[in-house]
Amino acid sequence: MRHTTINDIARQLQLSPSTVSRALRDHPDISRVTKEKVLALAAATNYQPNLIAQSLQTRRSNNIGVIVPEIRNTFFSTVISGIEEVAYEAGYTIMVCQSNDTYEREVVNTRALAANRVAGLLVSTSQETVDFAHFRVLMDQGIPVVLFDRVAEDLAVSKVIVDDFDGAYAAVAHLIVTGRRRIAHLAGSPLLYVSRKRCEGWQAALRDHGLSVPEEYLVRGGCHEEDGRRGMQRLLALPERPDAVFCINDPVAIGAFLCLREQGVAIPGEVALVGFSNNPNTALVTPRLTTVNQPAFDIGRQAALLLLQHFSGEQAVAPQTIVLKTELIIREST
Amino acid sequence: MRHTTINDIARQLQLSPSTVSRALRDHPDISRVTKEKVLALAAATNYQPNLIAQSLQTRRSNNIGVIVPEIRNTFFSTVISGIEEVAYEAGYTIMVCQSNDTYEREVVNTRALAANRVAGLLVSTSQETVDFAHFRVLMDQGIPVVLFDRVAEDLAVSKVIVDDFDGAYAAVAHLIVTGRRRIAHLAGSPLLYVSRKRCEGWQAALRDHGLSVPEEYLVRGGCHEEDGRRGMQRLLALPERPDAVFCINDPVAIGAFLCLREQGVAIPGEVALVGFSNNPNTALVTPRLTTVNQPAFDIGRQAALLLLQHFSGEQAVAPQTIVLKTELIIREST
DNA sequence: CTGAAAGCGCTTACAG
């Protein structure tokens, strides 16, 4: 009913705790006989080293903190899977928090993770976050922070992102090449870097092809399915409907898709639709949606790998930004 | 570059660490003036209590361990979301591991979480797990374990499950009532309790309605999309094809759906299809799939709530099993 | 090859 400790083993074997500790960690000084005795008793008593005590003593933690807007969101849960894989291989455990896309909870989560003395922090910020002081506090305390997907432009930390601008540009260029002229954009919060970049990609593609569209074709909303529905509804109510819609991400595209389906608007006949992320369900709907692939699992892996580098570095490793390639997946909605 | 400690504050304020500790925790003994001074300095120096040290001292942890087969799987990520919500409200952080559906990794994860001295463990077992000794070790050490969805029948722990038998029965009865007679089942591993129960529900419904089907209509596989594809392929190759298929879960149903779509088999015209879980994407495909709703988010919440009860109990709380209701969601695939 | 001692950052009886 209680955990066996090093002291328990030491007492039973008439050894000092120091010796037991060393035997357990296979220290070269300790004799084979002693090691064997210790190991045998440890196994027999189900000894589990107390990582809490170990962490306190060594001031090193084997936990990595992760903050995402929402765990149940295919993109983020896939990223977390990737993070967990790398963490597991390196002997770390992940502590996962969700901000529910609010700044307040993100701050609370950050503090909680700091109090838990995580070795490092992996985060994708909430869509409300404009002040990054809560991360700076951790960094000042020597806890490395790595941002992924939703990053802070002016925070000097390592980041893993995709070429959002290029991905958006390619998607919109594809729409233009396939004959679309009135291309609307269901955008996200302008506070989000990814949101701005994708919007810029849309604008640049239009401009480069000599197209101009009415202001109302830029509809700002959130990043969820509901926002896609609402945004699409607004677009459909316009005097001159767009003939194509580029969406900030796949949940929004799915929302737009559902709205179109309900209204009986033909895809791609009347309106072409493009998403962003390549969530599995975009390949499930009919017509299958054209989207921009974002390697979610790999984003998680790379972010974790980057964080691991910061751990090993003797002194502070210079922040670096990894930009993963997107890829336009052309399917049936365009 | 270092965390402020209670000792730092004590030194600067010419107080003893004990007093600072008490002031921080708002102990009634401490004078208002002292409290204010301590709190002010704590805020100014970004003091974050070291939960590691606190845990070691109090032998209480504020972490909850979670093990699921796979984080990126809508059902599990939704459950985790529910767990996180309850944990957050109660001041706990969750440590999430994935077993990748292997017994070996589940054991390693369990040990790692035990070493981290989590306050309790929430787990959905791997499909290989038949030996539950690794959980017993934790329980013997006073760490409560709560199982959800994929549970161990004969382990005396609290559990959160759904009425799998009833859900399966209702689904198959619905198929029969709507005129189907050759109803196959894409089953999961017989090692899994949920898998057995759903299979039994299928059998019971057939029997109660005086139907018998050829042995080949029971196809055993895994729980993933790929398994659904493969299983469906086998069913289609049969001399007498089934006119309906009840799937162990939605990923398998989606796999079966994709196989049918590729082969040009009409749903529900030639083959009716029913899934289990009510994953969001079942409502996205065309035709939309009939499925059995499993309240994933609520399963997570209930499991976490149950675990919380075990924490508060003075002595060991008796294990209890919460059975949540499923609901047949009839859509267009039947 | 082994042990005594100190300490990681905290809490909490026990004194005063």
Added chain:
DNA sequence: CTGAAAGCGCTTACAG
């Protein structure tokens, strides 16, 4: 109202 002391379970110089 405040402090000295002990201790949670470990590790690691320092001795021997």
